[in-house]
Amino acid sequence: MKTIEMPLIFERSRPGRVAYSLPDSDHSCEYEAELANLLPSEYLRDEEPELPEVSELQLIRHYTALSTRNHGVDSGFYPLGSCTMKYNPKLNEDVARLPGFAYIHPYQPEEQVQGALQVMYDLAQSLAEITGMDAVTLQPAAGAQGEWAGLMMIRAFHEAKGETARTKVIVPDSAHGTNPASATVAGFDPVTVRTDERGLVDLEHLRELAGEDTAALMLTNPNTLGLFEKDIVEMAAIIHEAGGKLYYDGANSNAILGITRPGDMGFDVVHLNLHKTFTGPHGGGGPGSGPVGVKEDLIPFLPKPVLVKKEDMLTWDYERPQSIGRVKPYHGNFGINLRAYTYIRTMGAQGLKRVSEDAVLNANYLMRQLQPYFDLPYDTVCMHEFVLSGKRQKKAGVSTLDMAKRLLDFGYHPPTIYFPTNVEECMMIEPTETEAKETLDAFAEVMIQIAKEAVEEPETVKQAPHHTAVRRLDEALAARKPVLKYDRG
Amino acid sequence: MNLPKDLKYSEEHEWVKTEGEKVRIGITDFAQSELGDIVFVELPEVGDEIEADEPFGSVESVKTVSELYAPLSGKVVEVNEELDDSPEFVNESPYDKAWMIVVEPSNEEEIDELMSADEYEEMVSED
Numbered sequence: 001m002k003t004i005e006m007p008l009i010f011e012r013s014r015p016g017r018v019a020y021s022l023p024d025s026d027h028s029c030e031y032e033a034e035l036a037n038l039l040p041s042e043y044l045r046d047e048e049p050e051l052p053e054v055s056e057l058q059l060i061r062h063y064t065a066l067s068t069r070n071h072g073v074d075s076g077f078y079p080l081g082s083c084t085m086k087y088n089p090k091l092n093e094d095v096a097r098l099p100g101f102a103y104i105h106p107y108q109p110e111e112q113v114q115g116a117l118q119v120m121y122d123l124a125q126s127l128a129e130i131t132g133m134d135a136v137t138l139q140p141a142a143g144a145q146g147e148w149a150g151l152m153m154i155r156a157f158h159e160a161k162g163e164t165a166r167t168k169v170i171v172p173d174s175a176h177g178t179n180p181a182s183a184t185v186a187g188f189d190p191v192t193v194r195t196d197e198r199g200l201v202d203l204e205h206l207r208e209l210a211g212e213d214t215a216a217l218m219l220t221n222p223n224t225l226g227l228f229e230k231d232i233v234e235m236a237a238i239i240h241e242a243g244g245k246l247y248y249d250g251a252n253s254n255a256i257l258g259i260t261r262p263g264d265m266g267f268d269v270v271h272l273n274l275h276k277t278f279t280g281p282h283g284g285g286g287p288g289s290g291p292v293g294v295k296e297d298l299i300p301f302l303p304k305p306v307l308v309k310k311e312d313m314l315t316w317d318y319e320r321p322q323s324i325g326r327v328k329p330y331h332g333n334f335g336i337n338l339r340a341y342t343y344i345r346t347m348g349a350q351g352l353k354r355v356s357e358d359a360v361l362n363a364n365y366l367m368r369q370l371q372p373y374f375d376l377p378y379d380t381v382c383m384h385e386f387v388l389s390g391k392r393q394k395k396a397g398v399s400t401l402d403m404a405k406r407l408l409d410f411g412y413h414p415p416t417i418y419f420p421t422n423v424e425e426c427m428m429i430e431p432t433e434t435e436a437k438e439t440l441d442a443f444a445e446v447m448i449q450i451a452k453e454a455v456e457e458p459e460t461v462k463q464a465p466h467h468t469a470v471r472r473l474d475e476a477l478a479a480r481k482p483v484l485k486y487d488r489g
Numbered sequence: 490m491n492l493p494k495d496l497k498y499s500e501e502h503e504w505v506k507t508e509g510e511k512v513r514i515g516i517t518d519f520a521q522s523e524l525g526d527i528v529f530v531e532l533p534e535v536g537d538e539i540e541a542d543e544p545f546g547s548v549e550s551v552k553t554v555s556e557l558y559a560p561l562s563g564k565v566v567e568v569n570e571e572l573d574d575s576p577e578f579v580n581e582s583p584y585d586k587a588w589m590i591v592v593e594p595s596n597e598e599e600i601d602e603l604m605s606a607d608e609y610e611e612m613v614s615e616d
Contacts, residue, residue, distance in 0.1 A: 177554070401525075401552070417552075421553055421555075475526070476525075476526030476527075476528055476551055476577070479526075479528035479529070479549075479551060480528050480529075480576060480577065
């Protein structure tokens with residue numbers, strides 16, 4: 001790709017140019033006159049907003065050109081570990097655009113939107129069945145808010161029992177960064193439990209840490225190394241005996257659908273990332289959806305209102321005195337929940353099981369293709385993703401970051417890199433079930449070529465990318481001195 | 490790898506320099522080169538107590554965020570405020586301009602338990 005000048009929309013602006021002329025209002029502007037009475041004067045601006053002035057064609061070309069610089073799962077392979085960048089079926093989009101869903105308002109009377117409420121009710125039940133939990137809230141906007149809501153429920157549970165000294169949340173060193181962050185935001189102190197040489201939680205260390213101050217253990221299973229925590233039943237016993245709760249981070253659910261359930265493993269609270277496992281489109285930043293499922297003893301603490309059935313009518317129940325309250329306006333990201341519901345109904349129980357079987361098969365296939373050329377820190381059957389180490393290439397002076405940049409030259413989105421942090425020069429690869437064998441083979445071929453380049457012509461990799469619209473960006477400068485505002489100069 | 494002989498080193502890649510009754514603490518050349526370009530340093534405040542092996546702050550690089558583990562226990566008496574605006578000092582000058590905190594140790598024996606430059610070098614070169 002040639003480097004082409006791409007001016008900002010503001011730089012294309014010329015005074016007086018318009019993309020669309022709105023017709024004159026046929027209503028008198030009585031409200032405008034009153035604006036000064038409605039808002040304090042310091043919040044009213046005198047000058048016109050400096051919006052860009054371009055023609056409709058310029059506008060269309062500008063954003064069309066920008067869109068061609070994007071990489072999405074519809075344009076190419078996207079093996080970003082722990083993000084489950086699977087194909088998002090277009091049927092989901094058709095359903096989300098049905099007028100009965102697209103043109104309703106959250107303030108509409110319940111009797112007018114029973115269909116939408118039924119979808120939410122059925123989705124919550126499906127997710128409860130899939131995870132083995134007793135009730136599900138659809139409110140949380142995405143994974144991290146789900147974690148926070150789940151921890152707030154655990155906190156409310158302990159406080160209701162008068163156990164206010166439970167201040168610690170145990171988190172493995174391989175956990176997603178959001179886990180300790182959510183624990184901190186929910187008012188707990190995160191404590192790290194070690195990973196042992198198997199890549200699994202060190203049970204002895206967990207036993208030492210569990211005690212009267214334990215509020216919960218947060219765990220991803222399979223964990224971020226792509227390994228199934230097979231001691232989970234014993235871990236659950238350790239935590240439950242100490243009086244704590246088990247929290248399941250559902251980021252890696254794509255590995256277990258229809259095969260095992262967090263509820264059966266002993267977890268008390270679960271969040272799911274519908275935008276990952278259940279095909280909500282999330283390449284451009286979402287929105288996500290992070291429903292939370294709980295076991296029976298935590299139901300009183302669910303965010304309110306809770307959808308209940310009364311005489312064949314679905315209605316919102318606000319009378320929940322022990323609820324942690326509302327965590328999001330309206331009722332969650334309804335559009336994404338609708339897509340997840342469509343996906344679940346399209347796939348069916350058997351289909352969802354196939355999803356996980358194929359996701360695990362694809363990951364193991366790719367892992368074995370790449371194993372001879374990279375270091376494989378945990379040489380065992382992986383789940384839906386695996387981690388490689390670029391240690392061998394680092395010795396030749398080529399870092400994992402260099403190899404990730406080189407992948408861009410071949411039109412691939414790089415894997416997650418430098419995470420989990422307990423693996424040196426880490427690459428975390430999640431192919432997902434929706435990729436064909438030919439795609440995996442083609443990707444493996446490129447990875448093998450890059451591994452060879454790292455030794456034979458390291459400069460090619462260290463100077464990469466060569467063929468993208470922009471070369472290597474100064475990420476350090478961008479983080480140290482971010483420019484967040486366009487300055488007309 | 491630059492490892493001044495007059496410093497002591499911790500397993501978590503901090504260096505410790507004894508200055509009379511106090512110690513100066515920062516991260517090693519090895520740590521900064523592993524982390525890559527540092528973009529943010531979070532430090533405690535003067536007067537805070539730090540506890541050996543517990544986090545006392547964090548450094549953020551373009552790659553990752555790492556906690557800083559206290560090599561010993563004590564009271565923070567000075568903090569390098571310059572790192573707020575110039576986190577790049579950690580990469581450019583880890584033993585000098587990028588000192589992080591000065592501490593009054595509460596247990597002098599903890600200093601003796603730290604590694605020498607040779608011991609630290611041996612630790613990080615193990616594969």
